[in-house]
Amino acid sequence: MHRIAAALLSSLVIVTLADIAGAADAANGERLARRWCASCHVVAADQRQGNTQAGPFSEMAKVPGLDAGKLALFLLGPHPPMPDMNLSRSEAADLAAYIETQGK
Numbered sequence: 649m650h651r652i653a654a655a656l657l658s659s660l661v662i663v664t665l666a667d668i669a670g671a672a673d674a675a676n677g678e679r680l681a682r683r684w685c686a687s688c689h690v691v692a693a694d695q696r697q698g699n700t701q702a703g704p705f706s707e708m709a710k711v712p713g714l715d716a717g718k719l720a721l722f723l724l725g726p727h728p729p730m731p732d733m734n735l736s737r738s739e740a741a742d743l744a745a746y747i748e749t750q751g752k
């Protein structure tokens with residue numbers, strides 16, 4: 649019983665720390681990107697290859713005027729040839745925050 653409580657508490661602490669650092673959203677976005685986007689897009693610097701039609705996230709992040717808000721909106725709508733991923737608003741925002749970090 650105590651062990652379970654301790655495990656729950658420590659995961660709470662980790663989540664809270666990540667929130668304070670302001671990294672929670674982008675970190676979740678990275679997890680989502682690696683799971684759902686990496687089959688087509690190069691989503692991180694350590695990824696070698698994606699699909700040739702889909703741009704790497706590091707390029708998207710540099711497109712002038714394409715900020716996190718626009719990316720999130722784009723991700724919420726359907727846009728062939730990308731599959732409709734039924735992202736929630738917070739998932740789209742996390743992904744957009746993550747994509748933005750890739751331009752730096």
Ligand code: HEC
Nearest residue numbers: 681684685687688701702703708719722729730731733743
């Ligand atoms: C099945 C392959 C595939 C998957 C999976 C996929 N994409 Fe794409 N995506 C594409 C292609 C192909 C394009 C280019 C569409 C075009 O040029 O019209 C694109 C375009 C985009 C664009 C627009 C880029 C721009 O410059 O306008 C964004 C943003 C994007 N994808 C984000 C994502 C995110 C985030 C995910 C994961 C949640 C994802 N994609 C998953 C294939 C994919």
